[in-house]
Amino acid sequence: MVPHLTTALTGPLLELERHVIEAQTDIEHWFRRQWMQHAAPFYSSVDLRNAGFKLAPVDTNLFPGGFNNLNPDFMPLAVQAAQVAVEKMCGDARRFLIIPENHTRNLFYLQNVAALADIIRKTGLTVRFGSLIPDLQEPLTLDLPDGGQLTLEPVRREGDRLLLDPESKHHARFEPCSILLNNDLSAGAPAILQGLDPAQIMLPPLHAGWATRRKSNHFAAYDQVAREFSALIGIDPWLINPYHANCGEVNFQARGDAKSGEDCLVHHVEEVLAKTRLKYAEYGIDREPFVIVKADAGTYGMGIMTVKSADDVRDLNRKQRNKMAVVKEGLEVTQVLVQEGVPTFESINEAVAEPVVYMIDHFVIGGFYRVHTSRGIDENLNAAGMHFVPLAFDQIGSFCDCGLRPDAPVNRFYTYGVLARLAALAAALELEQTEPKA
Amino acid sequence: MVPHLTTALTGPLLELERHVIEAQTDIEHWFRRQWMQHAAPFYSSVDLRNAGFKLAPVDTNLFPGGFNNLNPDFMPLAVQAAQVAVEKMCGDARRFLIIPENHTRNLFYLQNVAALADIIRKTGLTVRFGSLIPDLQEPLTLDLPDGGQLTLEPVRREGDRLLLDPESKHHARFEPCSILLNNDLSAGAPAILQGLDPAQIMLPPLHAGWATRRKSNHFAAYDQVAREFSALIGIDPWLINPYHANCGEVNFQARGDAKSGEDCLVHHVEEVLAKTRLKYAEYGIDREPFVIVKADAGTYGMGIMTVKSADDVRDLNRKQRNKMAVVKEGLEVTQVLVQEGVPTFESINEAVAEPVVYMIDHFVIGGFYRVHTSRGIDENLNAAGMHFVPLAFDQIGSFCDCGLRPDAPVNRFYTYGVLARLAALAAALELEQTEPKA
Numbered sequence: 001m002v003p004h005l006t007t008a009l010t011g012p013l014l015e016l017e018r019h020v021i022e023a024q025t026d027i028e029h030w031f032r033r034q035w036m037q038h039a040a041p042f043y044s045s046v047d048l049r050n051a052g053f054k055l056a057p058v059d060t061n062l063f064p065g066g067f068n069n070l071n072p073d074f075m076p077l078a079v080q081a082a083q084v085a086v087e088k089m090c091g092d093a094r095r096f097l098i099i100p101e102n103h104t105r106n107l108f109y110l111q112n113v114a115a116l117a118d119i120i121r122k123t124g125l126t127v128r129f130g131s132l133i134p135d136l137q138e139p140l141t142l143d144l145p146d147g148g149q150l151t152l153e154p155v156r157r158e159g160d161r162l163l164l165d166p167e168s169k170h171h172a173r174f175e176p177c178s179i180l181l182n183n184d185l186s187a188g189a190p191a192i193l194q195g196l197d198p199a200q201i202m203l204p205p206l207h208a209g210w211a212t213r214r215k216s217n218h219f220a221a222y223d224q225v226a227r228e229f230s231a232l233i234g235i236d237p238w239l240i241n242p243y244h245a246n247c248g249e250v251n252f253q254a255r256g257d258a259k260s261g262e263d264c265l266v267h268h269v270e271e272v273l274a275k276t277r278l279k280y281a282e283y284g285i286d287r288e289p290f291v292i293v294k295a296d297a298g299t300y301g302m303g304i305m306t307v308k309s310a311d312d313v314r315d316l317n318r319k320q321r322n323k324m325a326v327v328k329e330g331l332e333v334t335q336v337l338v339q340e341g342v343p344t345f346e347s348i349n350e351a352v353a354e355p356v357v358y359m360i361d362h363f364v365i366g367g368f369y370r371v372h373t374s375r376g377i378d379e380n381l382n383a384a385g386m387h388f389v390p391l392a393f394d395q396i397g398s399f400c401d402c403g404l405r406p407d408a409p410v411n412r413f414y415t416y417g418v419l420a421r422l423a424a425l426a427a428a429l430e431l432e433q434t435e436p437k438a
Numbered sequence: 439m440v441p442h443l444t445t446a447l448t449g450p451l452l453e454l455e456r457h458v459i460e461a462q463t464d465i466e467h468w469f470r471r472q473w474m475q476h477a478a479p480f481y482s483s484v485d486l487r488n489a490g491f492k493l494a495p496v497d498t499n500l501f502p503g504g505f506n507n508l509n510p511d512f513m514p515l516a517v518q519a520a521q522v523a524v525e526k527m528c529g530d531a532r533r534f535l536i537i538p539e540n541h542t543r544n545l546f547y548l549q550n551v552a553a554l555a556d557i558i559r560k561t562g563l564t565v566r567f568g569s570l571i572p573d574l575q576e577p578l579t580l581d582l583p584d585g586g587q588l589t590l591e592p593v594r595r596e597g598d599r600l601l602l603d604p605e606s607k608h609h610a611r612f613e614p615c616s617i618l619l620n621n622d623l624s625a626g627a628p629a630i631l632q633g634l635d636p637a638q639i640m641l642p643p644l645h646a647g648w649a650t651r652r653k654s655n656h657f658a659a660y661d662q663v664a665r666e667f668s669a670l671i672g673i674d675p676w677l678i679n680p681y682h683a684n685c686g687e688v689n690f691q692a693r694g695d696a697k698s699g700e701d702c703l704v705h706h707v708e709e710v711l712a713k714t715r716l717k718y719a720e721y722g723i724d725r726e727p728f729v730i731v732k733a734d735a736g737t738y739g740m741g742i743m744t745v746k747s748a749d750d751v752r753d754l755n756r757k758q759r760n761k762m763a764v765v766k767e768g769l770e771v772t773q774v775l776v777q778e779g780v781p782t783f784e785s786i787n788e789a790v791a792e793p794v795v796y797m798i799d800h801f802v803i804g805g806f807y808r809v810h811t812s813r814g815i816d817e818n819l820n821a822a823g824m825h826f827v828p829l830a831f832d833q834i835g836s837f838c839d840c841g842l843r844p845d846a847p848v849n850r851f852y853t854y855g856v857l858a859r860l861a862a863l864a865a866a867l868e869l870e871q872t873e874p875k876a
Binding site: 024025027028029031032035036073074076077079081083084086087091092093094121123125126153255307365376396398399 | 462463465466467469470474511513514517518519521522524525529530531532560561562563564581674690801834837838871
């Protein structure tokens with residue numbers, strides 16, 4: 001169903017995969033202990049990059065879209081994982097509210113919301129959609145590409161409870177036990193969502209929204225996770241963890257002497273490039289390193305640059321600066337993350353392919369490749385307006401088969417699943433560490 | 439992959455299925471609460487009978503075989519369910535011991551043990567096989583039909599711990615965190631398994647073995663579960679629960695005046711037949727009722743009779759008496775269960791088919807049909823030496839699709855899954871209620 005991928009370089013990766021497959025018992029035991037101590041996010045998706053010589057998560061999404069791109073064969077697995085998550089957070093729940101993004105014309109996004117709702121409904125919960133669209137007064141029913149429909153309803157606040165109006169005067173109003181955010185709150189958590197009764201569980205918590213979340217916190221937590229995991233299976237942490245650094249105050253739109261933060265940026269770009277160059281030499285990788293400069297907050301692939309030398313950030317033109325300065329919903333970029341670039345060496349019919357792994361609770365439930373024909377191997381595949389073809393994984397990645405080669409598809413997907421779970425664990429630590437004091 | 443089944447009568451069943459599908463949210467909510475209060479068995483399989491006018495579990499196996507008959511497509515689901523079970527019972531576990539039956543020539547049974555071990559290994563546990571074969575001194579490696587191998591090792595006792603010898607002098611001995619019985623202990627729990635350190639978790643507990651377990655306790659617990667569930671969804675409990683009664687002391691091998699217990703048996707057979715006849719009249723079912731008389735303890739389909747009138751049990755000949763008197767491993771039948779017979783109206787190419795649903799923890803992980811060409815619709819399909827063709831379910835049965843008819847395959851399998859979970863819940867209650875006082 002899914003064509004095999006041709007990974008150009010397989011030397012060190014095969015070594016990494018061999019370590020992962022051989023240590024499966026230790027790895028699963030370690031994960032079990034971690035999940036006893038740290039609550040997995042309700043759901044997450046992780047973008048991986050497979051460079052052949054290293055394999056690393058580059059982005060961990062706590063408001064994943066794309067559920068409609070998953071392999072429908074794995075639906076029972078997603079439902080079962082959601083059952084476990086529902087049992088943990090609210091065994092007594094019946095009513096579930098999803099708050100999607102405010103899009104009404106992005107039908108692929110809405111199809112994702114419908115796919116997500118379908119998973120949750122199949123666990124036996126009643127699911128409705130509460131919208132934050134400011135001027136929405138009445139339910140708005142939208143037609144979906146697959147022939148289905150989705151009704152967005154205005155959310156109401158009554159005291160410290162969030163609810164929806166009754167469907168008719170014969171119905172009671174809809175008071176959800178849990179609220180699942182599929183809206184990343186780039187514009188900040190609106191007042192209507194603040195100070196809710198803690199019995200109405202918010203998933204993920206408000207501070208996971210992009211108005212407060214910082215990638216640098218995530219990757220700091222991932223450093224910790226990657227270090228511990230690498231010690232467990234006896235590998236160099238660099239093989240699964242890109243170098244990174246962050247600058248607190250960068251003003252991309254200032255000019256001349258006012259180019260505040262540029263020195264910090266130049267310094268970190270030089271440092272990450274230098275450290276990466278050393279690792280390339282150590283592993284005999286004959287490539288020019290690059291770094292990705294991206295907004296420390298925000299998503300949607302805006303505010304991302306590929307940089308090959310410090311000069312690249314010194315000589316940004318007006319257009320590049322504008323592009324970097326603002327991400328989604330006017331969120332201004334002042335904090336930036338400098339991350340070692342991990343080239344993508346996976347391709348399908350000469351098109352670059354980036355795996356995205358989906359999890360519900362701590363269970364891998366599938367994933368897909370973003371397949372892109374016109375981009376280079378060192379560019380961001382999640383750029384705004386980017387056109388990709390999703391190619392659903394045909395293997396689940398939740399277990400390996402030690403009888404086969406470490407790079408057999410079932411085992412490669414297992415390694416992907418392990419890396420994705422490491423990122424989800426880092427997200428769990430990050431959310432703990434950044435939780436606002438009560 | 440699996441041909442559709444032709445169920446001859448669909449009237450009342452369709453009504454039952456409609457109630458189940460419509461009440462899905464209530465049902466799942468109810469199950470979530472039940473599983474919060476009662477620990478599901480580690481694993482179980484449930485034989486269902488679909489009479490068209492009623493659908494009921496007739497046997498709940500706490501030492502299920504047949505894992506090799508499940509649809510391999512559902513393996514990820516079984517692994518994920520086992521992960522949840524392992525996390526619950528022993529998050530810190532690494533080493534898992536399976537104690538199979540003492541068969542060394544029944545290769546299909548051993549293939550089942552290998553399939554079960556494969557599921558558990560894929561959760562990341564190390565699995566080995568400890569055998570209770572009395573004279574086994576050294577590891578015994580057996581070749582399996584699928585080309586694999588399975589090594590039975592003698593179990594050792596050291597103080598209150600069960601263990602296996604080291605693989606070589608370079609290895610440590612194997613001290614399991616958990617012991618999974620796939621041996622139903624018909625001959626009683628051997629001394630080596632008694633009084634173990636409770637930290638070595640025994641699954642299921644020893645009192646689930648057939649030397650102590652009684653079907654009448656199970657069906658008494660099922661009465662309670664079926665009553666509550668039927669009230670929840672508004673159906674007559676009889677539609678999912680066969681009448682039953684039990685006799686404490688029957689001696690099938692006595693003669694003449696010494697035919698002890700025969701009166702009790704005759705009385706209960708008459709009573710169950712009479713009550714069933716009334717229900718048949720109520721639902722307009724034009725059939726002759728029958729009862730199944732079976733050993734209250736024991737398995738393997740021995741000691742089972744189909745009875746259409748009280749005369750049938752009065753006039754047992756020597757051969758029938760001998761057949762009833764002993765089940766597996768010489769376990770003597772003195773207690774018998776009289777159960778309303780539920781005819782099977784499912785057939786595939788004119789062959790009688792009986793669904794068997796498998797669960798790990800409280801999750802349905804698949805099932806198969808026992809398909810038998812030469813037996814009648816009112817006979818036991820699990821008889822000794824019986825030849826059946828397993829036909830794996832092609833749908834999982836863990837969720838329904840309200841958009842489809844109640845008898846659409848996905849929904850029929852959901853109803854099967856619900857009935858099987860009711861039986862597993864009854865087993866949970868039964869094991870609680872029969873737990874020996876410490």
